[in-house]
Amino acid sequence: MRTIAAFSVSGLFLGAIFFALSLTPSLIPRSAYVQGILSGVSFTLGYSFGVLIRLLWKYLEIPDIPLNNRQRQVVKRWVIISGTFLIFGFLWQGTYWQNSVRTLMGMPAVSGAGLITIGVVALIVFLFLRLIGRGFHKVVLVVSAPLAKRIPERVAMIAGLLVALLLYWSILNGVLLRLGLHAISIVYEQLDEVIAEDLPPPKNPNKTGGADSLLSWESVGHQGRRFLTLGPTAEDIKEIAGEGIDPIRVYVGLRSADTPQQRALLALEELRRLRAFEREILLIATPVGDGAVVLGAVDSLEFLYRGDVATVAAQYSYLPSPIALLTDDKYIRTSARSLFKVIYDYWVDLPVSTRPRLYLFGFSLGAQLSEDSFEFYDIIDDPIDGALWAAPPFSMGLWQMITDNRDPGTPAWLPQFKGGEVVRFGNQFGGYLGQEPWGKFRIAFLQHASDPIVFFDLRWMFRKPDWLEYPRGPDVSPDLQWFPVVTMLQLIADFNVGVTPRGFGHRYSSLGYTLAWIALTEPPDWSEAELTRLRMELKTRSTP
Known part of the structure; x- marks a missing residue:
């Protein structure tokens, strides 16, 4: 009782x-x-x-x-x-x-x-x-x-409430959060130093990290070593496409130089040393928080262009993406902007007829930083060729603006914007539709309808999400209903993104990237039989 x-x-x-x-x-x-x-x-x-x-x-x-x-x-x-x-x-x-x-x-x-x-x-x-x-x-x-003995009781209660809020916030933000972030930072920095036995430095002295490279194997970090080691070789590409050359990959780690500007300049010099600006495609790939570049995205582009691709990436943190944002948001944005500006300023001065096509790529936080790496008015006179932004997080300003102002009658999970002349959306099943011809400067968003990182929003606490209207995305349950407050809590719980198979939720597959690159860049001379072999090859490759 x-x-x-x-x-x-x-x-x-x-x-x-x-x-x-x-x-x-x-x-x-x-x-x-x-x-x-x-x-x-x-x-x-x-x-x-x-x-x-x-x-x-x-x-x-x-x-x-x-x-x-x-x-x-x-x-x-x-x-x-x-x-x-x-x-x-x-x-x-x-x-x-x-x-x-x-x-x-x-x-x-x-x-x-x-x-x-x-x-x-x-x-x-x-x-x-x-x-x-x-x-x-x-x-x-x-x-x-x-x-309450000296002032009105209700005023005293408000004062007590404010003191309690200040105390709890100070403990959470000033003690627990800082100590936790410091401990996590130490662990991830130590992990970044570990050189795995299955990731030896390249035997070819010309490769990044090799004997003649401007970047030492130790300085590029664990994720950099994975990126430089696990890509397809010329032999892999020839087996699928009939012909091919070794792709170029450049990765600059946090230990490679002291400042973002110095790392960007080092990346440029390494690209020049490897003659990367003579390739068909030049890709600036922005990593996620811990420095990882999505291998499936880069692999698929390298296969589609038979190795005639140069990719450059620069590490800005050791930490997982949400923690990286909490630690130093300004620093990581500066890193992304420095790399883009240094590469773009060199690229824009090259002869238009011989320079490579320049694209950007980013996944999740990498997509947001890739978007922030340049201002449209800075490139309007000589724009890059395009960008593929996968799993754009809900906080990404351009994505939010386009989705909120999508063409009438198009769903929030696969919107169209101004007829698709500049921006198009796709998912693991295709998409990239537009009523207008896709112009020279192109932006493609790759997003799963079941990705909570994309579709979370505090507005859903008291408002039904647009992406729950019918027709729904093919990977969204028809039994999903909106409830005030509870649905938002469910979406937060969905941030436990590792439970889904690849191709759903926040886990993107090589097939999705292949469809996106084909739509965005239109690679020539691929038969359906070759594309089928490519899909099978990418499916068997180890892609994080």
Whole structure:
């Protein structure tokens, strides 16, 4: 009885509803542990809303329904019983909902949703968050109680609330966050120094990292060594396309030079040494946070142009993308801009008839930084040939503007913009449609309809997303429904991007990149039989 009395009836009621709704499907499948965390957070948030509604009710002095203590206990029991049935009913249905998403992605069905795991994890999360909430409330009371003797009670309560907010924010941002970021930075920097046994320096002295290179094998870092080592050779390309040469790859690590400008100049000199500006295609690839360049994207372009491609990339961080943004957003943007400006300024002075076609590429955070690496008015007199931006994050300004202002009647997950004259969208199934001829300067966005990094937005807390309108993307479950607040929490849980097979969610396949490069660059002399062999080859290659 005392345990029941300790909880708010309205809180338990809304908490149960939020818990149940959190079990409905979202963009990608969820494991039992992730579902437990999501359900625990959802229950806590629903419970908090219920408590706030009750406090507001009392603050406004709205009269309660007259009930004695016994009647209140009966009501509370019925709320708990009905909420329990609601939760278990949705838990039972949850297996079907998760399988509706897994089926779309070619994943095996699950026979159970891990009900016990979900329940235990959710309970732990709720109790932990409630403990934090009680501590917050305690701080408010400790501050407001003595103040209430000298100033109005409500003013004292507001003062206590502000002090509690300041204290909790200081602990989170000033202590925990900084210590956590520092520890993570140390770990990833040490990992970047490790030279794997299967990634020896190139035997060819002319290759980047070789004996004659301006860049030492140690300085390019772990991700740079992977990028320089794991690409296709001339023999690989000849086997698929009949003819081919060794592609050129240049990668400048954080240890290669002290400043972004120095690293950019070093990259230019290495490109010149390798005669990269004599190739058909020159690609500036912006890595993700930890320095990784998406091999599948570069591999596919090199095959399509039979090796006549030079790619350059410069590392700007050791850390995963979200953490890299938190540490020094200005620095990483400066790095991307420095590399583009140095390469573009040299390229633009070359004879138009003999210089390579210049393209940009970026994945996720790399796409956002690639977009930020130049201003359109700086290249308007002599524009680059185009850009392929894959998995554009929801914070990417150009993508957001184009999607919000798309042509009427086109879906948010595959929009068209001004007839497709400059910008076109595609996915793992194709796309890149337009009513107008695609001009010389082209931008292609490659995005999956099931990618939460692309389609997350704080607006979805209280507004139904446009991408849930019909027709939906082919990899979005028809059972996905929008619920205020809960859907946004589900999309945050979907940031656990590693659970989907390649070609869905935030994991992009070589096939998707191949379709994008074909549409964007129009490589010549590829028969359907050769393209089929290429797809099979790219599918078997190890691409992160």
